[in-house]
Amino acid sequence: QVQLVESGGGLAQAGGSLRLSCAASGRTFSIDRMGWFRQAPGKEREFVASIAWMRTITYYKDSVKGRFTISRDNVNNTVYLQMNGLKPEDTAVYYCAADSTPGWTGPFGFDSWGQGTQVTVSS
Secondary structure (H helix, E strand, O other): OEEEEEEOOEEEEOOOOEEEEEEEEEOHHHOOEEEEEEEOOOOOOEEEEEEEOOOOOEEEOHHHOOOEEEEEEOOOOEEEEEEOOOOHHHOEEEEEEEEOOOOOOOOOOOOEEOOOEEEEEEO
């Protein structure tokens, strides 16, 4: 099992920036991908971005392309989500996730989850 702890959420104004961090511990050797999801009030959780742990492959939700950047630090077992050009519709609880089973792509296959961090964007 992989344990995940997010940090870096908070309040930002529209057009502003925030950087989320997610520290992984436990069976980190088993990680194949890391990802970020988000859930807004009254809505289902949705995929935001993912990154392969040992390759340079990233995927993004269309609405965040060009604004959000996912990156990783394998030495410190940390994944980041740099969010620029924030919009009120980006307001949500953001969850970090890990996929320990090779072969999955996109929003599928994530089996470890963090507790979430709130991001609120004011207009």
